[in-house]
Amino acid sequence: MLRMNKISKVFSTDLIETHALREFDLSVAEGEFVTVTGPSGSGKTTFLNIAGLLETFNSGEYFLDGEDVASLNDRQRSQLRNQKIGFIFQSFNLIPDLDLFDNVDVPLRYRGFSSAERKKRINYALERVGLAARAKHLPSQLSGGQQQRVAIARALAGEPRFLLADEPTGNLDSLMARQVMELLEEINSEGTTIVMVTHDPSLARRSQRNIQIIDGQVSDQQQLAQAV
Amino acid sequence: MFTYYCKLAWRHILQTPALSLLIIMAIALGIGASMTMISYYKAMAHNPAGDRSDKLHAVQLAAYGNDMETWGMSDGFPRQLTHQDVKNLREADLSFPSTPIYQFMTVIVSQREGVAPSNDYAGRFVDRDFFSMFDVKFLHGGPWSESVDEQPENQVVISKALSEWIFGEVNSVGKTFAMLDGIMQFTVAGVYEEFNPQPAYYDLTTGYFPREGAGVFAPYSLVEQLETFPMGNISGWQPEEVNGFKDILKSEYVWQVFWTQLDNEAAKAQYKEFLKGYVEQQRELGRFANQNPRGDIKDVETWLNYNEVISEDNRVMVGMSLLFLLVCLVNAVGLLLAKFMRKMNEAGVRRALGASKGQIFSQYLVEVGMLGFFGGLVGLLLASIGLWAVRELYGTDIARLDFSLFIGALLLSLLASLLTGILPALRVCNSNPSIFLKAQ
Incomplete structure (x- = not known):
C-alpha cells in the first residue's frame, strides 16, 4: 500500500538545516494497522505529512498504492489524497462553524459526487460512528470523543483505502480513547490500512506492527500481531 | 463548486x-x-450632436483691428461674432443651411386664469434652419415659413411646457400670446417636446449645462425691429460709445454665434474660401485691421473641446x-x-x-x-x-x-x-x- 525508499526531508532556514527524515525506508502492506512511535522531534509528523502528500520530500522514492507520487503536480496529489487517504488529527480539526453534516461533506465536495450520493455517504458515515441523530449540531456542542468520531466519519465518508491518524486519542480521556481505538480497529478489520502516530505504548501494542522513529530514521520495528 | x-x-x-x-x-x-x-x-x-457632429460648424472671425496681435481665445479668435458679420453671413449667397443665435429673456403672459406673467423665460433668435440643423423634434406644427426669415412676422416656436403654461394645452399652433413687453402678440407656429442638449453645444455663451432649455424661439429677422437686448456675454476690443440697441448692432462688439451645416469636405473647402474672400472684402472696408485677419470653422467636437467644456x-x-x-x-x-x-x-x-x-x-x-x-x-x-x-x-x-x-x-x-x-x-x-x- 505504501512504500518509501530512502526518503530524505530537510527543512532549511538561512542559518540552519534540519534533517527531519534521513534515508527513511518503510513499507506498509494493504490492510495493515501500523503504529508509529518516537520521541518529540524524531520525524513522526514529517513522515505522516509526506505519507499524506501534504509535504514533498527532497530525495528518495514514495509509492502510494503503486503510484510514484514524486512526479505528481499539486492537483494530482490533492486528487490522490482525496480519493485514497483519510486523515484523523489529534485536535480533530473539525471546521467549527459547519455542522456535522457539512463537516463530513467537505472531502466529498472535492470528490465531485452528486448531492444524493454525498447525502447517502454522510448519513452512513455518521450512523457508523453513532452520531447520525446529531447531524445538525455544531462541533462545539459535542464532547471531545464525539468530535473525534465525527472526524473519523469525515475520514471514512470517501471510503479511503488508507487512514493516517496523528495521535487521534491524544486529547481524549482513557474511556473515550478506548472507544476511538476500538472504532479504528473495526475499520481496519474491514480492510482499511491504518498508520497511526501515538505516544501511548498501550495503544501501540494493540496494532499489528510498531515502528519506532529516532532522528528521522526507523530505528526499530516490532511485529505485534498478524495482519488481517 | x-x-x-x-x-x-x-x-x-x-x-x-x-x-x-x-x-x-x-x-x-x-x-x-x-x-x-x-x-x-x-x-x-x-x-449630443451625434452623427451631425462633423457637419455642423461654428463660424469664427478674427474681426478686430488696431493692428492688435491677438484677441479672444488662444488661437486669436473671439468665440462670438459681431452683428454686422452675422448679418453679412446670413445674406451671403450660399446654399448651406445656417443660423445665427442669441439669447434673450422675456416676459410671457399666461392665458390661464390666476397665473401671473413670468419674466424669466429664456428665448433665442434663430433662423428657420436652426430646427433641422439641431434636430428639434416637433409635436405640433413646425418652423415658421421660409419667407419669415426674410420678411419678419411675429411667429414663434415654443416648448410643450411653455405651451401648457400659457394655454393649458400642448397643441397651441395658430394661437397667439403676449411676449417681450407683455403686449406684443406672437403666433405659435410649432410646439416641440423638449430641447435641452447637454452640453448646450449650440450656444455655449450662456452656460454649458443649463437646467432648462430655451422655451421660445423667435425669427432672427425680427432682431432689428424688436430691439431686444441680448442676455449673455458681450465683448469688445475697443472702447465704443453705445447708447442703445441700434449702437450695439453697428458696433464691433461680439455677442452672437453663427452655425452653418457643411455636409462634406467640398462644402467645407467652399465655405473656407468664402470666409477668406469675406475677410478680404471687410479689410478693404477698413475692418479686420489686425495683423492676421482670417476666418475659421469648427465642428461640434472641436467646438466643445475649444470651449473647454471638459x-x-x-x-x-x-x-x-x-x-x-x-x-x-x-x-x-x-x-x-x-x-x-x-x-x-x-x-x-x-x-x-x-x-x-x-x-x-x-x-x-x-x-x-x-x-x-x-x-x-x-x-x-x-x-x-x-x-x-x-x-x-x-x-x-x-x-x-x-x-x-x-x-x-x-x-x-x-x-x-x-x-x-x-x-x-x-x-x-x-x-x-x-x-x-x-x-x-
Whole structure:
C-alpha cells in the first residue's frame, strides 16, 4: 500500500538545516494497522505529512498504492489524497462553524459526487460512528470523543483505502480513547490500512506492527500481531 | 463548486461582520468616489450632436483691428461674432443651411386664469434652419415659413411646457400670446417636446449645462425691429460709445454665434474660401485691421473641446478619484489578509481533505468577489449621493447614473476586488497545511 525508499526531508532556514527524515525506508502492506512511535522531534509528523502528500520530500522514492507520487503536480496529489487517504488529527480539526453534516461533506465536495450520493455517504458515515441523530449540531456542542468520531466519519465518508491518524486519542480521556481505538480497529478489520502516530505504548501494542522513529530514521520495528 | 464557494463565502462574511463591513466600505468608498467623477466626466464628455457632429460648424472671425496681435481665445479668435458679420453671413449667397443665435429673456403672459406673467423665460433668435440643423423634434406644427426669415412676422416656436403654461394645452399652433413687453402678440407656429442638449453645444455663451432649455424661439429677422437686448456675454476690443440697441448692432462688439451645416469636405473647402474672400472684402472696408485677419470653422467636437467644456480640472479629478480607489484597495488588501489569516486552519484542513491549491484559491477569490459585489452596490449608493451633490453644487441636471454606469460600477468593483484578493488568496492557498493542522 505504501512504500518509501530512502526518503530524505530537510527543512532549511538561512542559518540552519534540519534533517527531519534521513534515508527513511518503510513499507506498509494493504490492510495493515501500523503504529508509529518516537520521541518529540524524531520525524513522526514529517513522515505522516509526506505519507499524506501534504509535504514533498527532497530525495528518495514514495509509492502510494503503486503510484510514484514524486512526479505528481499539486492537483494530482490533492486528487490522490482525496480519493485514497483519510486523515484523523489529534485536535480533530473539525471546521467549527459547519455542522456535522457539512463537516463530513467537505472531502466529498472535492470528490465531485452528486448531492444524493454525498447525502447517502454522510448519513452512513455518521450512523457508523453513532452520531447520525446529531447531524445538525455544531462541533462545539459535542464532547471531545464525539468530535473525534465525527472526524473519523469525515475520514471514512470517501471510503479511503488508507487512514493516517496523528495521535487521534491524544486529547481524549482513557474511556473515550478506548472507544476511538476500538472504532479504528473495526475499520481496519474491514480492510482499511491504518498508520497511526501515538505516544501511548498501550495503544501501540494493540496494532499489528510498531515502528519506532529516532532522528528521522526507523530505528526499530516490532511485529505485534498478524495482519488481517 | 461555485455555489458551494458562494455558500462558504456568505458564511465567512457573516462570521466576521465588522471586518467584512470594513472591507466592503473600503471598496465602496473607492468605487463611490471614482464613479461619481467618472459619471460626471462622462456626462460632460458627451457629444449630443451625434452623427451631425462633423457637419455642423461654428463660424469664427478674427474681426478686430488696431493692428492688435491677438484677441479672444488662444488661437486669436473671439468665440462670438459681431452683428454686422452675422448679418453679412446670413445674406451671403450660399446654399448651406445656417443660423445665427442669441439669447434673450422675456416676459410671457399666461392665458390661464390666476397665473401671473413670468419674466424669466429664456428665448433665442434663430433662423428657420436652426430646427433641422439641431434636430428639434416637433409635436405640433413646425418652423415658421421660409419667407419669415426674410420678411419678419411675429411667429414663434415654443416648448410643450411653455405651451401648457400659457394655454393649458400642448397643441397651441395658430394661437397667439403676449411676449417681450407683455403686449406684443406672437403666433405659435410649432410646439416641440423638449430641447435641452447637454452640453448646450449650440450656444455655449450662456452656460454649458443649463437646467432648462430655451422655451421660445423667435425669427432672427425680427432682431432689428424688436430691439431686444441680448442676455449673455458681450465683448469688445475697443472702447465704443453705445447708447442703445441700434449702437450695439453697428458696433464691433461680439455677442452672437453663427452655425452653418457643411455636409462634406467640398462644402467645407467652399465655405473656407468664402470666409477668406469675406475677410478680404471687410479689410478693404477698413475692418479686420489686425495683423492676421482670417476666418475659421469648427465642428461640434472641436467646438466643445475649444470651449473647454471638459476642463483640465475635471480630468485631474478623475485621476485623483482613481488614485483614491487605489488607496482604498490597498487598505482592502490589508483587511483581507487579516480576515484570511484567521482562516488558515480551515484552509489547511480542506487541503488535507483533498482540496487543491487552485480550489482553495478559487474559494477565497469567490469570497473576495462577493465582498466586491457588495462594495460595488454600496459604492453605487455613495456615487448617487455624490452625483446629487454635484448637481446641487453646479446647478446642472447632468451626471446621473444610467444603466451602463450601473453595470460599469459593479464590473469595476468586481475587477478591483478580485485584483485586490489575489495576494491574500495566494497567501492562503500557498501556506503549508501541515503547520496549521498540528498547531490547532
